[in-house]
Amino acid sequence: MIKELYPTNVFIKQLDISDEKLLKIENYLLSQHLKFKSDVRNDHKEYRDGNENIIFDAIVDGHCPEMDELVNKIKEGFISLAYSNIKDYDETNTERLYLDTVIDSCKINLMEKGYRLGCHTHFGDDAFACFYFNEIKDDEGGELMLYDPRWQKNYWFAGSKVEKIRPKRGLLVIAPSFLWHEVTQYHGDEQRLCLVVNAQVKNLAKDLEANKVDQSNYSL
Numbered sequence: 001m002i003k004e005l006y007p008t009n010v011f012i013k014q015l016d017i018s019d020e021k022l023l024k025i026e027n028y029l030l031s032q033h034l035k036f037k038s039d040v041r042n043d044h045k046e047y048r049d050g051n052e053n054i055i056f057d058a059i060v061d062g063h064c065p066e067m068d069e070l071v072n073k074i075k076e077g078f079i080s081l082a083y084s085n086i087k088d089y090d091e092t093n094t095e096r097l098y099l100d101t102v103i104d105s106c107k108i109n110l111m112e113k114g115y116r117l118g119c120h121t122h123f124g125d126d127a128f129a130c131f132y133f134n135e136i137k138d139d140e141g142g143e144l145m146l147y148d149p150r151w152q153k154n155y156w157f158a159g160s161k162v163e164k165i166r167p168k169r170g171l172l173v174i175a176p177s178f179l180w181h182e183v184t185q186y187h188g189d190e191q192r193l194c195l196v197v198n199a200q201v202k203n204l205a206k207d208l209e210a211n212k213v214d215q216s217n218y219s220l
């Protein structure tokens with residue numbers, strides 16, 4: 001008998017968001033990016049390596065309701081991915097699950113022609129999400145490469161599972177933080193915009209029972 005151990009689930013979904021809303025979110029992100037770049041209090045030293053990756057407040061009340069909507073959809077994606085990893089978990093009366101996404105940071109990654117992003121993980125969080133705004137063509141590079149987490153494997157024994165994802169407008173990808181990934185060199189003329197969200201997924205069941213969180217938002 002062969003038993004598959006330690007699979008790595010990745011969430012990949014084209015979100016159903018109108019182009020009108022996507023345009024508003026895109027403009028919001030670009031204006032946040034511009035604001036950051038023009039801030040003279042920051043020396044911008046660490047952003048000179050071709051990897052524009054700035055941290056920003058994704059949800060500022062009233063600024064961009066479409067952004068709130070998108071962030072909520074991304075949060076749902078984190079939860080779906082978490083549940084896919086624990087589908088064999090048996091809930092009991094004393095051990096219940098009520099998962100919620102806690103966002104750690106939101107980043108704007110804006111790539112110009114010639115940029116690439118070296119291989120890295122998102123250590124410290126449970127998972128990372130990438131939401132794309134561009135339709136990247138076959139010959140433009142800028143693909144997200146997700147690497148097999150079994151780095152020590154021998155190819156002929158364990159095979160290879162490199163996953164190449166070409167950004168599409170409205171595409172959401174969520175992967176566990178331990179997954180090494182990179183972005184190949186981008187050759188397109190348009191700026192390549194990606195919203196990156198780092199988050200943890202927590203079990204709120206005990207807090208809900210102990211009335212530590214607002215019960216009206218959840219039902220146990």
Ligand SMILES: [Fe+2]
Nearest residue numbers: 120121128181
């Ligand atoms: Fe990343």
